Amino acid sequence: MIEKMLKYRRDLHHIPELGFDLELTYAYVKEKLESFGYEPKTYAKTGLVAVKEGINKDAVGFRADMDALPIKEDLNIEFKSRFDGRMHACAHDGHTSMLLGFAEYVSKLEMLNQSIVFIFQPAEEGPGGAKVMINEGVLKDYHVKSIFGLHIFPGLDEGKFGIISGPMLAGNAEFDFTVHGYASHGAQPQQGKDAVLAASGLVVGFSQIISKFIDPIEPAVISTGMIHGGDAKNVIANHAHISGTMRSFNKVTFDILKEKMLDTAKAVEIQYGVEVKGKFIDLYPPVNNDHHLYNIVKNMIDKDAIVHIKPYTFSEDFAFYQKHIPGMFTFIGSRNTKKGYIYPLHNERFNFDEKILMNGLNYYIEVSKALGLFKV
Template sequence: MNKGMRWSQEVDKMVGKLIQTRCELHEIPELAFQELETADYVVRRLTELGIECRTGIVGTGVAGWIPGSHGRKTYCFRADMDALEVVELNEVPFKSKKQGKMHACGHDGHMTILLGLAEVLVKGDFRLGDNVLLLFQPGEEGTGGAEKIVKSGLLDEYQVNEIYGLHLFPGIEQGKLGVRPGPMMAQNSEIDLTIWGENAHGGTPHMGNDALVVASQLLLAIQTIISRSLNPLDPAVITFGRMSGGEVRNMIARQVQLEGTIRTFREDTYETLKSRLLAVVRGMELTYQCQVDVDLREMYPAVNNPLEMVESFMQAQGKEHVELVEPVMLAEDFAFYQKKYPGLFFFLGTRNEEKGLIHSLHHGRFNFDEQVLATGVQAYLNILIHKAAFDVL
């Protein structure tokens, strides 16, 4: 916990419950849009609190509705539900019970924080004037559940005025809150290139068209886009992390596949990068008399925080407890909400070198000290207090 923050006794008392909740959720990781057991758990917990639940949102999502006395505004808080296809390497009592699946991105913590907020709002010495919508979103990991929820009209139906989300983050110190105005997380796309050449015996290469050679030249040429076609002060990344092709050692390869990702913070930068990449590909086709199939899938926009919401957030938490972080080339589908609604996304630091809690997100040893979850609950509560969302405190 971050005791220097504006702290409520109700949050202080619930640390044990938060730890138990996180452990129970960590044991039942489920992949995107398969979060049936997770959804059942969330519904049971919300129902026990007397909170009205809406289920089956874009498949497996859940929303909890807490109406205020006058309901002039509605504040939405979002937690993602899905886990990853990662083998857990932690030897802990609450280790994943589902082989090959793990909450390696902290979503078990995000849901725990939202359930903790629900309990404080219902059982604490508070009386809400404004409404609160607790949104448990499926399918964040590469499947764009947020976009589906926006398109479903759910937030319009509940007349959401502002939406908030957080992410546990080992890049900053445990208990610290990290945020920045403007672009904070990257726009991302996935790109697959399939190079088609012509087979021939390895001893007669002139009889074929070597797709491996073309792929190698293409890979090197693409790297010059960042260094020669973009402003060096404008961050962008093109990474090809997988290359496969060929049949046997003594045959000219007919087909090679490259799989990669593109990350930028600005849409105009992305458009420049995309057009240059396609031009390089077409140039290779002409030079080597081959065919290159391009599959470019645009994924998430950039997470972009409004300045006024960042300033309000810092005032709510106490500026000394908020770190202005550098932008990161990670992606997050919370950006889809921000495209339509005023929204703020922030990091909750989990890095604790003394306890060895240093592993990155998506790592089989990612873990965190559950004490930090109370900080997350308090951060959300501080937002509502600062927004004067309560009749009585």
């Protein structure tokens, strides 16, 4: 099985695709599922779902994401990306390979006590394929009552599993603020309304919100990642635009962040005589692990392999499933300093030792046994 999963991973790493446009990946996964005897159904344009029915039709779901990132790969490997500027830098090729391995394993079992649903999802990196699959009925169609997901993670050593009960990954949103000023000659700034200076005031003001208005033990982030403004070196800018990301683990904190950012915008308008328009785009809710499922996983994994992690401010659209049903998300360690597998997710040199694919397969098998889905 490890040899098969290794091939799946390398084949998929060779053809990274973005968002919902996963035609090659879709065709590859569909062909494999059909070869195992499944009749996969399509969701969210290029998502696939297969089911192995059990005596009890209420199902347990296992989900893998399939999309890649717009990153230029910097790895000297024989299965390097065929597409310049695209790369599986977030291990989704590994996630898909592990779930394909598990689907093949389950296909050979004669009888299940409970149905198992395999969910292969597009667009995790954006704009949120999980939400689209749910809206198209994937949970209702297959009576999915709980769900499990894995993520390869270089922040943990090989062989380790990172688990936590409750909040694990932050919810996220994006913000865009546009400043409208009044242009003048750079030698006569008093005749203009400086949009770049006002935008700078927004950036500084936003950076102070966390420290002054949020409980110090409540994790939250406001990061301005882009600022654009002006047309010439000697002209007071009449426009500027800033964009960024914000993270939190609960809605109350998010509401405070948004309120104070809008208050900051009003203050900047008064101080600099400009007009500021802002908007927020809510993306993913927090990943919040069900305590009962957490206990099942905790008791199933070898104690020496468990790492009780703290919450991280990454975001993951697995959270959309957890808004509807209990779910458990787990990190699989991939860090190996001796072999050079040290680069973080979303890095152009991210890679991992493919032997950890077996850790993922074993995780799925042991979870299923602990839930009583089948006996081996």
